[in-house]
Amino acid sequence: MALFHSTRRWFGVAAVFSLITLTPLAVILSAFLDPSPDIWAHLSEFVLPRLLWNTFVLMLGVSIGGLLLAVPLAWLIAMYDFPGRRFFSWALMLPLAMPAYVMAFTQIGLFDFTGPIQTWMREVWGTSAAMPPIRSTGGVILVMSLALYPYIYLLARDAFASMGRRALEAGQSLGLSRRQAFFRVALPMARPWIVGGVSLALMETLADFGTVSIFNYDAFTTAIYKAWFGLFSLSSASQLASLLVLLVFVLVWYELRARGRRAYTVTGRGSIQAKRDRLPTLSGLVATAWASVVLGLAFVIPFGQLLWWCRQAIETDLDARYISFVWYSLLLAGLAAVAVAVVALLISYAQRRDARQRTRFAVRLATLGYAVPGTVLAVGVFIPIAWLDNVLLNLFSSYLPEGQTAIFKGTLLVMILAYIARFLAVGFQSVDAAMQRITRSQEETARVLGESGWGLLRRLYLPLLQGGLFTALLMVFVDVMKEMPITLMTRPFGWDTLAVRVFEMTSEGEWERAALPSVAIVLVGLLPVILLAQRRHA
């Protein structure tokens, strides 16, 4: 008779993998414990006031812009029928395929003084002075809102679709007009979803590196990058990163709270409603027009512009170097996707095997990285690896060839670790959702029928997790393709990807030459959007 099958070691698995996320965070936060007065003096006098103000304005602007774009459209699409509703229902998610930095330079290209719109205005009216400058605070906010509103739209639309009608009817039965019922019942009921969407959009705003650098808008991420690569000051980079992490944690707290409230809000069963009110012809056309304008500005026009530039650049730029960008992008994204999927599978399984509180906690910590900006993770992973390198070099100096200065530094390992930390939540979510659909009784049935260990994994878990694992691979693959700061800051020498190429070209203002790699990124980015759209309609 064997000892009772122990599940306790699975906590260890979860704990070890949570270190991938926790170590960089701890390293960054320890910057508080070791403040360098001179750096802080410099930062707080010349850098911080501007950064904080810029960040505040950007966050406020993106919240308002995102809400204005997302909530009315979500309400219209969830509650009413108008020409093109079915199309817009999924098409409004398309901007998810376009990274904000791609949106940024195409919009600048479009609306700048030399761009087609102002040129056309000058041809027609002789002046384009009426056009507000796109390279401005307002411009950044507009571009970011256009790029990030789908996060709010998705959650708000589902909330409205599942409970909007009932909220309206309940409100009306209590004597409120339709308008009052929307503001006093439907909107407050959907608040946890909307707050969740805004928090996600703001996390992306804080994490954004590409857009703000294209706009030359000083933000924490660009300041961290400059501190590292411009001033070669790792410590001021980590001091800045620690502040950014604090801001992020406030958002994480908000987002978790909103998520918790969603869990306790009853949305009812069979709640996907079939019946929608048909808008009167005129209002219907206004709705269609409004949705078209948003979709046009947020996807169709910038994507058209990209294709236009591509046509010009394709002859000169579609060469062996371009092939190598594509190859490195695919290779990296593939490696990272597999690494993330494996870790996600392991921690999801660990959480299942060992239901103790501490295991759940470890898993939650491990997946915290989705909120942490790539610039922060890059610094946070680099510092301990550099330290480890030094220790190892000192230990084994006699065995190593003369002049070796790095073991892990500048290798793929650093990059993959940072990717895992950043994207584990994305992969974990889809794997764990599939895992939770496997009931305890299904697993126990397999066990009483004589399966255990690897057999259980092979005959029960893998077949049932296939869909979840595929989604995880795809989502992470696409996210890594789009990812800019981690790749930029930790890539081994020569590993230039599509995103790196976009950064290089945009920092020289060569929009046309940034278009070709961008189109590739957008096309790959369409895959998960299609997947998402199909799933909602299934």
Place this chain on the structure above:
Amino acid sequence: MSVLLELRHISQRYAAQEIVKSLSLQLEQGEIGCLLGHSGCGKTTVLRCIAGFEPIHDGEILLKQQPISRPNQSVPPHQRQIGMVFQDYALFPHLSVADNIGFGLHQHTAPQRQQRITELLELVGLTAHAQAYPHELSGGQQQRVALARALAPKPQLLLLDEPFSNLDVALRERLGQEVREILKREQMTAILVTHDQHEAFAIADQIGVMQAGQIVQWATPYELYHQPANRFVADFVGKGVFVSGTITGSRCVEIEFGEICRVDLDSRGFAVGSRVEVLLRPDDVVHDDFSPLKAQVVNRAFQGEVFLYTLALASGQQVLATVASHHNHRIGEWIGIKLDLDHLIAFPS
């Protein structure tokens, strides 16, 4: 007959709470046992301990005289040769009916496996659905697939956890009979867990009524109904009302209906003059228009062939009576009743 399964004073705790308290039972080869009780009485935990999913903290579990569970020691579930049917059936959605049934036969050769699958499909009457997927089947069919899958590897013991609770009432009774027939045909020893006494009566040879982690009575369905060991069992199994009475002699008790003397009244435990509670089943109270004893109709439930009347005696004491349904009396009406007791069940009050 030999003892197949034996639980010796097993205890199981979760956190500080004792779920199962020094529980013992024995099951003969080929017998169908049942653990009956309210939710939270620990019956499912006992089943999971037998299956090996939960550790036990005291006592031991033996299968064919071999220990399979002891504190800190346990044969893992996959080596116990115990089958289990779950409440939600736990069918594998990615496998066809035939592959679900064949899941536990991975150590057989392909022809053997195929033959056993065919046998079982026939046994549960699903031959036509061999290639169907679980979601294409009705609830009752899914239930039978789950049963066939559990029987396929010829386990020594089969455990059924509330196997019919997901089915509608009409189907439940029919399937209960079917399952009993199938188990008997396969000469399977089984334990069923349920909170539904009709289910228990339909399937089991022996029923253990559980309360707070203990078996309060282990007996045949007939004994449970007619000789409940204590008030809890009497209350839980079947309908009935307790009326207070006084012991008046060695085999006599006085209640509101008058003095009753019965040979089978075991009043040895009671002193003459002591107060007792006497259990009256609805079939003990008979409607008789000519009886001098009258009771007022307080409530009535039409059940098709019979009415279940709630009647109030002059003192206000209420009793239940089943009366043939052509005796249609209004609420408030006084009707004649008399007692028709076969045997008496009394507990100290």
